[in-house]
Amino acid sequence: MQKKIIRFLKGANGFVSGEDISRAVNISRAAVWKHMEELRASGYEIEAVPHHGYRLVSQPDRLSALEVHDGLATKKFGAYIHHFDHIDSTMNEAFRLGDAGALEGTVVVAETQTKGRGRLGRHWSSPKGKGIYFSIILRPSCAPSDIAGITLLAAVAVSEAIEKKTGLKVLIKWPNDILYDGRKLCGILTELKAEIERVSFVCVGVGINVNTPASQLLPEATSLKNIKSEAFSRVELLQEVLKVLESRYRTAMKEGYAPVFKEWRSRSATLGRKVRFTDRGRSIEGTAFDLDKDGGLLVRLHSGEIIKRVAGDVLL
Numbered sequence: 001m002q003k004k005i006i007r008f009l010k011g012a013n014g015f016v017s018g019e020d021i022s023r024a025v026n027i028s029r030a031a032v033w034k035h036m037e038e039l040r041a042s043g044y045e046i047e048a049v050p051h052h053g054y055r056l057v058s059q060p061d062r063l064s065a066l067e068v069h070d071g072l073a074t075k076k077f078g079a080y081i082h083h084f085d086h087i088d089s090t091m092n093e094a095f096r097l098g099d100a101g102a103l104e105g106t107v108v109v110a111e112t113q114t115k116g117r118g119r120l121g122r123h124w125s126s127p128k129g130k131g132i133y134f135s136i137i138l139r140p141s142c143a144p145s146d147i148a149g150i151t152l153l154a155a156v157a158v159s160e161a162i163e164k165k166t167g168l169k170v171l172i173k174w175p176n177d178i179l180y181d182g183r184k185l186c187g188i189l190t191e192l193k194a195e196i197e198r199v200s201f202v203c204v205g206v207g208i209n210v211n212t213p214a215s216q217l218l219p220e221a222t223s224l225k226n227i228k229s230e231a232f233s234r235v236e237l238l239q240e241v242l243k244v245l246e247s248r249y250r251t252a253m254k255e256g257y258a259p260v261f262k263e264w265r266s267r268s269a270t271l272g273r274k275v276r277f278t279d280r281g282r283s284i285e286g287t288a289f290d291l292d293k294d295g296g297l298l299v300r301l302h303s304g305e306i307i308k309r310v311a312g313d314v315l316l
């Protein structure tokens with residue numbers, strides 16, 4: 001109901017009477033008044049003037065379902081949004097929902113996380129209201145070994161969305177760190193619940209530094225605001241990420257990952273670069289030269305030997 005009222009107020013371009021609202025959304029005047037109070041409590045600034053009615057003055061900069069659904073151009077991704085002011089980690093809640101049978105495309109998003117986690121056990125800093133911190137549940141019918149494709153797919157989709165909304169040309173460091181000018185703008189974490197041969201569900205967690213001020217960023221990180229010296233709408237960026245993610249995912253489920261990998265290669269900060277990593281206690285240095293068909297990183301050592309890196313990180 002509140003969604004309908006907000007949409008009506010946004011479309012009104014000025015004052016609308018309580019009577020018009022009650023007719024448009026089919027509730028009593030008293031119910032309109034009650035919803036207005038609740039909307040104000042959620043951060044909507046709504047002016048009420050006798051004989052004129054109500055006017056939406058401003059909306060909160062929050063990633064609530066009410067805000068994200070208005071203008072979301074997806075079929076399934078984000079159809080269900082669980083929004084939290086604060087949470088330990090959106091991954092934990094997404095896992096809980098996944099276990100309880102939540103539909104594919106269900107999103108958990110938070111304004112801040114107290115225990116945001118990154119890859120390889122790292123912490124993900126989540127300053128309140130500054131970034132986008134969300135997890136989405138996917139239910140691909142594939143084996144656990146095929147999941148690397150989803151990780152790279154998410155990086156491609158988020159890069160495309162950032163580029164569309166900001167004009168910035170960002171690069172991807174294998175497997176899925178999104179960088180600008182060598183500094184990290186976005187991290188993606190893929191976790192899954194699976195049996196030996198079948199994935200039950202996947203949670204893809206995305207953290208984007210959107211309006212994070214320099215004072216709250218690690219030296220090796222950056223944010224969109226830090227780069228462009230302007231603030232960006234987190235709602236619009238999240239809507240775009242969900243749209244591109246859904247489109248890339250649907251194509252990959254029908255046709256495989258080849259189109260995603262092609263795009264990943266063209267955005268890679270890793271291919272053609274010297275890389276270093278540790279493999280079963282052995283320190284390895286070589287040149288990353290391609291992805292293999294499963295999304296693993298192919299590295300040519302100085303000896304000519306070719307090694308495939310399937311998980312972990314590489315140092316550039």
Ligand code: BTN
Pocket residue numbers: 088089090091113115116117118119120122124132133134135177186187188189205206207208
């Ligand atoms: C990384 O680069 O190491 C991955 C970072 C992933 C961070 C996101 S923020 C939303 C989701 N919830 C988490 O706890 N982590 C992911």
